[in-house]
Structure formats: structure tokens, C-alpha cells
Amino acid sequence: MIDVKVLRENPKEVKAGIAAKKATDNVDEILSLDERRRELIKEADDLKSKRNTASKRIGELKREKKDAQPAIDKMKETSDAIKRLDDELREVDAKFHELLLAVPNLPHYTAPEGTSEKDNVEKKQWLPKGFSLEDDREYLDHVELGKRLGILDFERGAKIAGAGFPLYVGKGARLERALLNFMIDLHLEKHGYEEVMTPFLANPESMTGTGQLPKMADDMYRIDRDDLYLIPTAEVPITNIHRDEILDEARLPISYCGYSPCFRREAGSYGKDTRGFLRVHQFNKVEMVKFVKPEDSGEALQNLVNDAEDVLRALDIPYRVIELCAADLSFAAAKCFDIETWSPGEKKWLEASSCSNFLDFQARRASIRYRSADGKPEFVHTLNGSGLATSRLMVSLLERHQTSDGGVRVPEPLRDYAGFDVID
RNA sequence: GGAGAGGUGGCAGAGUGGUCGAAUGCGGCGGUCUUGAAAACCGUUGAAGGUUACGCCUUCCGGGGGUUCGAAUCCCUCCCUCUCCGCCA
Incomplete structure (x- = not known):
């Protein structure tokens, strides 16, 4: 607000x-x-x-x-x-x-000007050693790979719940779980986050606090008889942990990290990116959320982006960092960097993370304050970023690490978690 | 799901229609005492809004609504917590 x-x-x-x-x-x-x-x-x-x-x-x-x-x-x-x-x-x-x-957060003065996503600015590109975007090798896409290897079953997922509800099978399910555990552990052990596991449903107050309501009401699944929403991101429950609280200054900064499934109706985007994992109604995500003093939020955003990038470097997956222009910023964000991973099968970049600084916008809505040195309560700044969403990450991972005989080589850091080195 | 009890300041806990933003205790902060500390004693200690000035006013006793000249206190409603029973991973 x-x-x-x-x-x-x-x-x-x-x-x-x-x-x-x-x-x-x-x-x-x-x-x-x-x-x-x-x-x-x-x-x-x-x-x-x-x-x-x-x-x-x-x-x-x-x-x-x-x-x-x-x-x-x-x-x-x-x-x-x-x-x-x-x-x-x-x-x-x-x-x-x-x-x-209903008033959106204002773009930060350092956010690039622009009128559409075309004006977003690429800040960096990271490619694994020996990897080229112009590689003319034939890559199978993740849907084909998943089917051949018997690890993804989109048809049966659709039978159970509808299109856009993926079913992971066998090594696919285990690889997904390995990925989530690896990411969480990395953030806890290397980046200093505290793990939380939250409710996956949230009430209207929480949804309003982070800014999903009123604007995104149609994009969320709602359980009418209980007046609860399925969370579209763990940002909602994690940020609302401290709703209506005055935190001790000594507690800041607070960095939380947590897994959640994410549910999105994707109203209005039917027929767009429908293939496989590209746009789904349910996906898994590890989310990072920070509560910081106002003067620290700029640096906190840089750290957040770096923490997310770290996952991709460890997994040897090509990515780039995009800074969103004013017109492409979400309702609540003042400044935002997206991380996109490369899909060799689709030959395009896929948004796998979004790291945003909300300044005091969410804190004001959710009344999250801290007591400063002079004793006056002040609003904190909140930030969050995906670290990362597995659906699109899985696309890049499977396609990028596929072998010439149609199998997939498991990146080294995931092997202990997965319990196998290859899927074939 | 059924029955009962309860939600008051950072915490504990009084208060059942008027002088109650709210006793008391603990905690926090400041001071006295002390070489220093502890103890003791004294003082102080919530948030929001309005006005604007550093003073005044208003609101807030789980949320919302009502009764009344007047509500923490009475009524309605919703939410939450606890206990017992039922069901259940």
C-alpha cells in the first residue's frame, strides 16, 4: 500500500x-x-x-x-x-x-523505463563451459524426453485433475524431490536462510497483505465454503508470518526459505505456452523471503538474485538475468530481476525465478514493522525471490543434460539426493 | 462434527454500565545508592489517527454490528485458543 x-x-x-x-x-x-x-x-x-x-x-x-x-x-x-x-x-x-x-507500488527510480517486456534489460548471461546457445545439435524437448524415459506423464496428470497438473513418475518424481532438497539445503547451509514450512492455503487478509488481492483474485484457486485460497506462491504465507507484528530491530534481517507447491489458474492465458511444463496450474517452488531495514533492501535484492543464481551455476544450467522495466513490474514490486534458464529443446529462455524488492509496500499492507533505535515503530522492507521454481528448471535441466542416446545425466550435486547418476 | 471454558497492555493477571487506556506483579528503560554489579528504592514504559505542535483531541480491552446520554463491562454475529467426546493421517 x-x-x-x-x-x-x-x-x-x-x-x-x-x-x-x-x-x-x-x-x-x-x-x-x-x-x-x-x-x-x-x-x-x-x-x-x-x-x-x-x-x-x-x-x-x-x-x-x-x-x-x-x-x-x-x-x-x-x-x-x-x-x-x-x-x-x-x-x-x-x-x-x-x-x-488498488494503487500499485511505484517503480523504483533505478528501474529501467519502458513500455513493455521488450524494454527489459539483460544484465548478464551465464553459460556452462563449452556450451553455446547456437549449438546445432538436435535436442529432444522435455515432453519427449519425459515420455521416452517414463518419468513425466502429462496425460494421466490431466486425467486426475485437468490439463496443467503434472504427474511425475519413478525417477522423475525422485529427481524433483532431489532438486527441491538440494536447493533448500544450499540456501540454508551456504546462504544463511532459516527454513519454514507453511500452510499452503491462506486467508483473504494474508492475500491482501502481500498484494495478491484484490488484483489477482481471478488467478487464484479459491475454496469458497472456507473462504481460503490455494497459495500461488510461498511468498504469501512466508511474508505473512510477521503480519501485524512489531519486530525487534536486533532480529533483522530475517531470511526465510521454504518449499511449497504453487497453484495458479492462469486465467486468460489459455492456449499460450501450453506444452508440458511451460505453463502449469501446479508446480513446486523453493521461495526465499527477507525482512530488512529500509536502508538495507537494495543490497538484499542483489544477494537474493545471487542466491538464486548459485543454484543454476551448481547445476550447470545456462541462464540470464533480466531487469524488468517499469511497465513489466508486478503490482507490488518496485524493482525486480527475473532469472531465465535456457531451454535447448524450445530454443528459448524460460522464466524460472523472479526476485523483487517491495520496499515498504507489503509491510504497510500487512503492518509489518520494527522498532528502531529511537523507539518509533517503522515499516520494514520485504523482498522475495524464487530459488527456484522446479517446473521450468526441470525443463532446462532435462534438456541441457540429455545424453546423445536420449537419456539424462544427473548433475553432480543432485546425485546423492537422487540416488542415481543417469536416467535412461 | 458435539459439549463446555476462555480471548484484556511485551508477558502474567484484576476489572460486570460513569472519575478505566485500564489495578497489581513481572519484564524493559532512566535515576538514587555502589569502586563496579546485584538487591532495594524512586520515576518511567502500548498502538493508530486527527490537529499541529512538540501540546491538545479522538479511537483501540479478539473482528464486525447493536443497545445506551455513556460500553472492557449488556445483546447479536463471526474468528481464534483450550478441555472433554466423536472421527481420522
């Missing part, structure tokens, strides 16, 4: 940020509601002050066994007036909050 004070004082900047994100500009409406809201608060508060004084007086009269009726009759009018003002305030305030929650 954006700071109302910023909105009041710099409406032009806010409008520019909204425009850069190609979001709906409701700034003027918010400002007029804010003005009305403050008028009502002032009027009501003044009357309440009166009421409190008179109320005390009535108490005194009663105790002295004097006639309090005239005072009570008079108070009735004041009370009615307060009720009317509070009723209107409630309406105005609800609308005000609703609109405020």
Missing part, C-alpha cells in the same frame, strides 16, 4: 508511477475521499470530545443524586450527530481504503 502522505504531498509523482506501470489512475478520487474523510474525522472527534466531558458530568450528577435528565436529553442530540458522522465516515473510509489498496 502506498503511503497516503506521499500521495497527498506528491500526487504528480504517484500519477507518473502509476502511468509507468500502466495501471488505473484513481489518485484524484482518493484525494477527494481523503479530504472528506479528514473533515468527518475532525467533526466527529470534536463532538466525541464534548460527549466525553458531558458524560463525566452526568456521572457526577447521578452520584450526587441530582437530576441528570436535562443533561441526558441534551446529550442525545450530540450522540445522534456523532452516529450520523460515523456512519458516513465508515462509508467514505471503506471506499478510500478500497481504492488505496
